[in-house]
Amino acid sequence: MKKLTLEEVGKLAGVSRATVSRVVNGYPHIRPEIRERVQRVIDETGYRPNLLARSLASDRSNIIGLVIPSGAQAVFTDPYFPCLTQGIARGVNTNNLTLALFMVHSEQEEERTILSILGTGLVDGLIVTSDNKGDVFIPELLKHDMPFVQIGRSLYSNQVYRVDTDNVTGSYLATKHLLSLGYQRIATIATNRNCSGDDRFTGYANAFAEYGRTIDRRLVAYGDYGLESGYHAMRQLIPQRPDAVFVTSDTMALGALRALQEAQLRVPDDIAIVGYDDLPPAVQANPQLTTIRQPIEQTGFLAVATLVKILSGEPPESHEIVLPVELVVRASCGAVRMNAVETAGQTVSYPVNP
Amino acid sequence: MKKLTLEEVGKLAGVSRATVSRVVNGYPHIRPEIRERVQRVIDETGYRPNLLARSLASDRSNIIGLVIPSGAQAVFTDPYFPCLTQGIARGVNTNNLTLALFMVHSEQEEERTILSILGTGLVDGLIVTSDNKGDVFIPELLKHDMPFVQIGRSLYSNQVYRVDTDNVTGSYLATKHLLSLGYQRIATIATNRNCSGDDRFTGYANAFAEYGRTIDRRLVAYGDYGLESGYHAMRQLIPQRPDAVFVTSDTMALGALRALQEAQLRVPDDIAIVGYDDLPPAVQANPQLTTIRQPIEQTGFLAVATLVKILSGEPPESHEIVLPVELVVRASCGAVRMNAVETAGQTVSYPVNP
DNA sequence: CTTTTATTTGAGAGCGCTCTCAATTAGAAA
DNA sequence: TTTCTAATTGAGAGCGCTCTCAAATAAAAG
Known part of the structure; x- marks a missing residue:
């Protein structure tokens, strides 16, 4: 199974790279006949677009990151994070995104992680679970204006989109x-x-x-x-x-x-x-x-939904979603x-x- | 903070893009004087290489995926997965990789996930936690020769690199x-x-x-x-x-x-x-x-280490690591x-x- | 001081895709 | 049929980086 490119698929279907791209991305304005022909080639060859190339060209990776800072050592004993992650994963799948998980174990790793996330174009946005008062993550994200949604509350709540339970x-x-x-x-x-x-x-x-x-x-x-x-x-x-x-x-x-x-x-x-x-x-x-x-899983799911809205350029009216508890x-x-x-x-x- | 590129850093330092690239990647054969000058510009500007562009050019994303199939519904109740993930995260951080988390909730999502992983160039390799006998993941990976390490055991154990506890x-x-x-x-x-x-x-x-x-x-x-x-x-x-x-x-x-x-x-x-x-x-x-x-966290850590070895082209002698229990x-x-x-x-x- | 060799740099061709823009073709109107 | 407009397609310029290869420079040898 050698590497297929748009170009080659185009050649096989007798059209240009651009046309194949349009078919792949479901653009309108393609003659049904052509669309079909291209689609057939795609199906037969099992062509899959290279996500990295796509990301580079479109300046959109469709990857969002989930940051779990070092403070959250309860990760082991507490089913909270698994539940939350589950909800986030569901949200990610629903929105055809990929989830990058950043688990930080120490302060210095925290620094390294921030750097490797910011300005590298890898993620479009983040979901941050920092609930720690002394956290350095949030201000850093704000400074680099990296789109993100916070789960829980922080000292910066007013400038931040967040999802929380009541x-x-x-x-x-x-x-x-x-x-x-x-x-x-x-x-x-x-x-x-x-x-x-x-x-x-x-x-x-x-x-x-x-x-x-x-x-x-x-x-x-x-x-x-x-x-x-x-x-x-x-x-x-x-x-x-x-x-x-x-x-x-x-x-x-x-x-x-x-x-x-x-x-x-x-x-x-x-x-x-x-x-x-x-x-x-x-x-x-x-x-x-x-x-x-508290609806933990839903919290994660809604966080993704919120982030997606922000990324799409139509940020939600309200800066916070607070879910009811019972x-x-x-x-x-x-x-x-x-x-x-x-x-x-x-x-x-x-x-x-x- | 506008987008910096190698080209611009080069201009600022009075050298070519290639030279900056060499500095960034720590290549030898650079006059110390030049290296220093470039490094200074990098530090001052806070330049960070675009990971997507790098991945595309080098055909190596430095992203590895962790797959948790739908069968593993115990994710909620059982601290097993959090522990394992913790170990994997540590391994990933140690090796300067990024972790992509694929949590599958249904059979059909499974199919979708496989497709979105395979042939898209997004991940260099995978860690798979499938312990389910009827799993379709492993054969699929084998077919597409996607490098991966399995945690646990499967019906395909002989053809597979795996880490397990005894x-x-x-x-x-x-x-x-x-x-x-x-x-x-x-x-x-x-x-x-x-x-x-x-x-x-x-x-x-x-x-x-x-x-x-x-x-x-x-x-x-x-x-x-x-x-x-x-x-x-x-x-x-x-x-x-x-x-x-x-x-x-x-x-x-x-x-x-x-x-x-x-x-x-x-x-x-x-x-x-x-x-x-x-x-x-x-x-x-x-x-x-x-x-x-059983040393669950270590299992995850070693799985990453094994995968890294495979990806570096020097696969481990033994196909399996079985960790002792007490x-x-x-x-x-x-x-x-x-x-x-x-x-x-x-x-x-x-x-x-x- | 010239020739040979080793070191250091830059130019340039991609990686595979998106996206604009212009060219082509088809359809509608005259 | 001719003209104008709209739908459809292709060419080509990037996205930011890597990497080969050749040019330029420096060092070593003769």
Whole structure:
């Protein structure tokens, strides 16, 4: 199978390179008879256009990049990124693009990656998952005006197109749920290095405000979305005797659960717990976690759609898309006083009205 | 920041395009004085070569593709792919390549993807994760002689470069461990749609053979690596009253655990269980899983290294790299009769000698 | 100082495609 | 039929880089 070019296909069909190009790209204004003849040659020879040559000539690679910065080490433990990537991949396939994956492991790799992306013409645009406050990626992209869509939120949100889930409302719902259940000492395990963490704390605070309660700072501990950090944060909270805890990620909730188990505290009898994400671990946990479900895959899909719009020159009116989330009630919050096993598969969910 | 070309940099430095190209690519035979002058211009202007143009001219894109076929739906629940991808990403970064991710969701997308990859010059080579017996990808690649490395095993293993972990030995170790612990009715939850599943069953059989035992077919159930399938397989096995079960993936083991719990069977007192993979779920489980640890990330890294060798024209002597695995003993097998909590973080492991 | 040889540079031909523009052909109008 | 317009096709100039080959320069040898 030697290399076929437009030129050769043209020769075979008795037309010029330009005409073949038109057929390949579905242009109008071609005599049906010619089009057919060319198409036949293409089918018979199995000709495929060289994407690199096409990209070079058209100044459009149809490759978009997905950047996962070094901060996101949770890539291993957390199904979040796989889910997101899945959605992005679906978007990419739908739009006939190619996805380039840039996973950065260290700060210096970060620098190298930025350079290799910017100004090399390789990607038309980017999807960036940076949720880290101290991130250098975004400003760099802005400076080189590389088209991109951010997943999550950043300090530069106003100048940026972004897709996010409604973290504030999510946490608000989770916390309100605990409040409405009558819990008195509702702790939280938050994070403070990223924007989604801030938002989730805001939701927690909002619910407290609505109930005329004030936040007891001793009932606030911090983690980094990792399992271990949830464990340690929970150990830190236990002496404060909370009767409920809102953990801002399921993975951390799993860690917290272990800490509680160690402390011989029963969930939800001694202490209720609500997570965030509704990823598989939430169901695998014992008891199953009441948690906030967010449409992660859809987030990825919409990010691609948004980027495509931007690249096509007709950027979306709004700079942000914020997707609704919902509360999924399972056993861990004590609303349903049953054995986890019995409630397996059964899920009560309160849809959100935005 | 307008577009800089070799030509312009050359003009600025008072040399020809060719000379600049030589500097950029680190060729010898350049007067140090000139090299310096050119380099200075490059630094000052921030020139970056256009990768597409380079690829077109050199017939080498330095992009390699990672193909995750539609069969691998476990992408969500299983940290396997994230881990593997991490390793591949590291390899890619190390070798100054770019990674293109092809995630296929349906059979028809599969077809489309193959076409868009083959003969378009976009990727220099591929890493394929197909472990599915009925896969069409491999033969297609072979036909178009696209360089690739397979992760896992396939029906075409002899004609293919591949990197794999030692599934046979892994299962052998797991099963032998249970046998040596004196269990009498050792069941297994296997899989039968993929090659790694076959290998794992072989290891199970090998251990039985070594102990002069024969396999009771009623103690063999099948799953598909998914959590639910483990649950159902276990339910199917329970009536056969096994006193131990070797589950060929941690994820399925989690499902099995739930089935056992439902049946009021205590682990490991009533029934011992050993998993496979040693991914985070193994530690999160209660009791923590005795399991087989395999170097997944390294698998990905080595796959890239192998592919790079192939592309450089000096293919590795051996067609396969099989990485060693090890048994990690935790609470679920009954070898360590302790509360899972007490053994948390403590891990006894028997290194494998291949 | 000339001749030979090795080093260093530049010119130029592609890589395979897109896209503009002009030429050709067909169709409509006169 | 002739004229004008619109539809259809081809020629050719790039896109920015690599790479061969020959020219130019410098160094070594005679």
